[in-house]
Amino acid sequence: MIITDTHTHLYSDAFAEDRAEMIQRAIDAKVTRFFIPAIDSTYTSSMLQLEKDFPKHVFLMMGLHPTSVKENYKEELAHVEEFLAARKFIAVGEIGIDLYWDKSTLGIQIEAFRHQINLAKQYKLPIVIHCREAFDEIFQVLEEEKSDDLYGIFHCFTGTLEQAKQAISYNMKLGIGGVVTFKNGKIDQFLNQIDLKHIVLETDSPYLSPTPYRGKRNESAYITRVLEKLSELYGLSQEEIASITTENSKAIFGI
Numbered sequence: 001m002i003i004t005d006t007h008t009h010l011y012s013d014a015f016a017e018d019r020a021e022m023i024q025r026a027i028d029a030k031v032t033r034f035f036i037p038a039i040d041s042t043y044t045s046s047m048l049q050l051e052k053d054f055p056k057h058v059f060l061m062m063g064l065h066p067t068s069v070k071e072n073y074k075e076e077l078a079h080v081e082e083f084l085a086a087r088k089f090i091a092v093g094e095i096g097i098d099l100y101w102d103k104s105t106l107g108i109q110i111e112a113f114r115h116q117i118n119l120a121k122q123y124k125l126p127i128v129i130h131c132r133e134a135f136d137e138i139f140q141v142l143e144e145e146k147s148d149d150l151y152g153i154f155h156c157f158t159g160t161l162e163q164a165k166q167a168i169s170y171n172m173k174l175g176i177g178g179v180v181t182f183k184n185g186k187i188d189q190f191l192n193q194i195d196l197k198h199i200v201l202e203t204d205s206p207y208l209s210p211t212p213y214r215g216k217r218n219e220s221a222y223i224t225r226v227l228e229k230l231s232e233l234y235g236l237s238q239e240e241i242a243s244i245t246t247e248n249s250k251a252i253f254g255i
Contacts, residue, residue, distance in 0.1 A: 003227060003242045004033040004249040005220045007094070007128065007155050007175055007202035010058065011036065011046035014206035014217055023054060026220035033246070034220060035253065037061045037094040037128055037155070040068035041079040059255060061091040066098040066130055069105055069112045077115055084123055090253045092120040093128025094155055097141075100132040110141060117145050126152035126252045129172065135163055142170045153252060156204055161190040168198050173248055175202040178210035178218065181229050192233045200252070201226055201245045 005026070015022050026034070034054070036047055038061050051058045062083050064076045083089070095116040097109045120127045129152065131138045142150070151171035157164060158179050164187075167174060176199055179185040191199075201223055203210075209218035210225035224238075230245075231238045 001030045001239050001242050002033065002246050003029070003031045003223060004035070004201060004246040005031055005203050005205075005223050006035045006153060006200045006249050006252075007037055007177070008034050008205045008220050009037065009039075009207075010034055010205070010220070011043055011050050012206050015219075020053075022219045022221070023057070026223075027057065029221045029224055030242070031220050031223055032057055033059070033249065035059050035061065035090065035249070037065075038063045038080075039065040039094075040076055044079070044083065059090045059253065061093040061128060062089040063091075063093045063095045063116055063128070064112055065094055066096050066109045066113065067101055069109045073108055073112055077112060080116065081119065084119060089125065090255055091126045091128050091152065092116050092123070093126075093152070094130040095127060096130035096155075097134035097137045098130060098132040099134045099137070106137065110137065113138075113141055114145065117141070117150065120152070121147070121149050124149065128153045128155050128175075130155055135159055139163075139166055139170075142172075146170055151252065153200055155202065156208065158185070158187060161193060164190070164194055168194070173198055173200045173252055175200055176230065177202045177204050177226055178208040178214070178222070180233075181210040181225055182214065183211075188229065188233060191230075192235075196234060196236075196241070196244045197248060199230070199245055200249050201230075201242075
């Protein structure tokens with residue numbers, strides 16, 4: 001069985017004391033493919049080192065996270081452009097809009113999001129979307145930019161059934177993580193109405209730990225809890241869920 005974690009911040013300082021051991025725990029749990037989203041230029045060297053240390057397991061994205069879209073966002077976008085031109089990445093991400101922390105930057109967040117969508121099209125790469133309290137704004141940009149060469153993953157999907165269908169209509173898979181195990185997560189109430197071909201698994205570690213680890217540091221090995229929940233919801237074996245979602249990840253990332 002191969003399990004794929006399509007979204008994990010393995011370079012996070014939260015793993016500074018035991019990164020190698022934490023990654024080995026995941027590999028021992030059959031989680032052997034780790035897709036690493038970018039945040040901003042301050043993390044690039046850590047990401048590159050991670051890839052160097054685990055070349056068979058770690059695959060890097062490049063992008064500017066919406067909460068890092070600040071006064072210097074044009075410099076940060078130039079950094080993204082420089083690295084996309086210099087070497088291979090498997091996606092542009094994570095990108096999008098976050099209105100939870102700062103609504104005042106909405107204008108430049110939209111500009112950065114749209115710019116990076118066009119970079120993804122230029123390099124024929126998928127996008128990985130971060131959306132927090134911004135479904136309407138995200139969907140508006142996707143509607144304006146939609147095309148056959150726009151595709152990717154709607155990371156950490158926490159919306160409604162209607163929003164799930166809308167995201168899928170823009171060639172997006174739904175990234176499902178720890179939230180599906182929460183009592184108040186809500187997506188467990190309708191997820192089995194979504195065909196598994198539209199689903200990929202993720203942890204977003206060190207954030208959003210699944211039950212029973214909620215409130216503690218998340219790690220990629222805990223994706224097995226997400227797998228268990230989807231097995232329950234879809235009435236399929238964990239092996240089947242792992243196989244289908246891994247194949248879905250290959251369809252997106254091409255690797």
